[in-house]
Amino acid sequence: MSSETRKFGQALIIGGSIAGLLSARVLSEHFEKVIVLxxxxxxxxxxxxxxxxxGHHIHALLEAGLRILDDLFPGMTREMESEGVERIDMARDAAWLQSGSWKARYEGDVESILVSRPFLESKVRGRVAALPNVELREGVSVEHLVLDATNRRVVGVRVKGPEGEQELRGALVVDASGRGSRTPQWLELLGFGAVAQEQVRIDLGYTSRLYERPEGIDAWKILVINGRAPDASRSGFISNVEGHRWIVSLNGYFGDHAPTHDAGFLEFARQLPTSHLYDYIRQARPLSAPVLHKISSSRWLHYERLARMPAGLVLVGDAVCSLNPVFGQGMTVAALGAKLLGEGLARSQGTPEGPPAEMSRRFQKELGKVVGLCWMLTTTQDLAYPxxxxxxxxxxxxxxxSFNNMIDLTSVDARACQRFYDVLHMRKGLEGLLDPLFARALLGYNLKSLVVPRAQRANLDTLPPHPSTPPPRPSGRLDNAA
Ligand SMILES: Cc1cc2nc3c(=O)[nH]c(=O)nc-3n(C[C@H](O)[C@H](O)[C@H](O)COP(=O)(O)OP(=O)(O)OC[C@H]3O[C@@H](n4cnc5c(N)ncnc54)[C@H](O)[C@@H]3O)c2cc1C
Incomplete structure (x- = not known):
């Protein structure tokens, strides 16, 4: 976009991680200058x-997120592939025991890439840093918001950095400072009231380490072992990542966290609901020490419900909602947020002050709809633990x-599995599950579950076949799967 078509002056972004960088890329089309703090x-x-x-832990990227990266940074993910990142078909290349039943394997079309979080972030950062009207300022901490004389519009931020304390002015401030965002406290101090929040406490811990990827294991590219709540509360993940490595993450709820020493890490893996992950890693050579990260809760801050939202401020990424990462949604929510922000700015009239107040409010509402789907999927499962x-x-x-039955159905019916992936990967909203064929199949399966034991109607035991043995195409059995 040429500088004549940019409607606004300067934008400030708090946080230079995935949400901040993607927002910077989008804002660079609408603002003369974008500063990432x-x-x-x-x-x-x-x-x-x-x-x-x-960043030390597994980071899966959902398809909607991948598509946005490809749109914002043409050629970037292909370039990453030339550096050892793999592009996969989730339906074919993932072996996934979800809630105790194995997902059907088939030739699908749900794409993802297998990449470590630091590698992905450094590639995105490189692209954003190369934009002529974007400046990344590091070592700068944002300490407060600055309001105009009417107390209705955010017009900048106060920062502490190498040049001491300063005030910076912006026509829009984007808070992308992650879960530790201080906007709720700032807004309360400034008289905007308390931001409503929802929380589900889970005391989850992820412990992860890198391994050298052994030769000759081609049964899957990503392996996930996840038992059924409430009986099982531990999960394990192995994913290929760049550098011919595996990232292995183990997680457990309610303080049952995998230890960070070799023997304890392996023992935790051995006690997962199946032995597959343990069997793969016990022979492999670790490249890093295990690192633990604790997630006390999934938390959603409802800015869309705030009675008075100041103009000139929006929030994206984990600053709005940070979820149990079991479904790998966070980066994709950040990407969808950046996309919505771009669309909102494109619709907005430029005013001398910046985007109108209505833009912020509408943006938070639209983002709330995206977050709502992810929240529903994740917390429905987590709240099964007493x-x-x-x-x-x-x-x-x-x-x-019904959710558990749907998961079991996806172990025996490739078309149902495809519908589930469409929603999980955010190609479709929840309406993807309301498709009449799918709804009928699930209803039939729900009835079947009342009379047929689970072991006879779901694949609980068998790691689905190797991708090089041609898997069946979706069979068209959806409407008679029950
Ligand atoms: C263990 C674990 C595994 C995960 N796995 C996945 C996964 O598989 N797939 C997935 O999509 N997501 C996953 N996530 C979630 C994902 O990491 C987050 O959703 C994502 O990083 C959010 O990005 P963000 O930019 O909003 O925030 P963050 O990545 O948290 O970044 C916030 C940034 O703001 C900076 N900052 C903070 N305060 C200030 C300040 N006052 N001034 C200036 N800068 C500031 C920080 O230094 C940081 O750079 C996982 C999370 C965890 C904890």
Whole structure:
């Protein structure tokens, strides 16, 4: 976009991680200048850093997120493939025991890439840093918001950095500072009231390490072992990543976290619901020490419900919602947020002050719809644990029962599995599950579950076949799967 078509002056972004960088790319089309303010010193290459401690752990990318990366940075993911990142078909290349039943394997069309978080972030950062009207300022911590004289519009931020304390002005401030965002406190201090929040306490811990990828294992490219709540509360993941390595993550709820010493890590893996992951890693050579990261809760801050939202401020990524990462949604929500922000700005009239107040409000509402789907999928499962603390709405038990049946159905019916992937990978909203064929198949399966034991109607035991033995195409059995 040429500079004549940019409607606004300067934008400020708090946080230079995935949500901040993607927002910067989008804002670069609408603002003369975009400044990303990042507290950390930024590494030159693909290294984990203090402000993104989750970078040590597995990071799956859903298809909707991949598509946005491909749109925003043409050629970037292909370039990554030439450096050892694999592009996969989730339906074919993932072996996934979800809630205790193995997903059907078939030639699908749900794409993803297998990449470590630091590698992905460094590639995105490189592209954003190369944009002529974007500046990344590192070592700068944002300390407060600055309001105009009417107390209705955010017009900048106060920062602490190498040049001491300063005030910076912006026509839009984007808070992309992650789960530790201080906007709720700032807004309350500034008189905007408390931001409503939902929380589900899970005391989850991820422990992860890198391994050298042994030769000759081609049964899957990503392996996930996840038992059924509430009986099983541990999961394990192995994923190929660049550098011919595996990232192996083990997680457990309610303080049952995998130890960070060799023997304890392996023993935790041995006690997963199946022995597959343990059998693969016990012979492999570790390349790094295990690292633990704790996630106390899934948390959603409802900015879309705030009675008075200041103009000139929007929030994206984990600053709005940070989820149990079991479904790998966080980066994709950040990407969808950036996309929505671009669409909102494109629709907005430029005013001398910046985007109109209505833009912020509408943006938070639209983002709330995206987050709502992810929240529903994740918390429905987590609230099946009696120890999970959170609001249990009427009908939850019925929803959990049907959700579990849907998961079991996806172990024996490739078309049903494809519908599930469409929704999980955010190609479609929940309406993807309301498709008449799918709804009929699930209804039939729900009835079947009342009379047929689970072991006879779901694949609980058999690691689905090797992808090089041609898997069956979806068979068209959806409507008679029951
Ligand atoms: C163990 C684990 C595994 C995960 N696995 C997946 C997965 O498989 N797939 C997936 O999509 N997501 C996953 N996630 C979620 C994903 O990591 C987050 O959703 C994503 O990183 C959110 O990005 P963000 O930019 O909003 O925030 P963050 O990545 O948290 O970044 C916030 C940035 O803001 C900076 N910052 C903070 N405060 C300030 C300040 N005051 N001033 C300046 N800078 C500041 C920080 O230094 C940091 O760089 C996982 C998370 C965890 C914890």
């Amino acid at each position: 990042e507290r950390d010193a930024l590494p030159a290459g693909p290294e984990a850093r203090k402000g993104v401690p989750q 120890r999970a603390e959170g609001a249990r709405k009427p009908g939850l038990k019925l929803l959990q029962w």
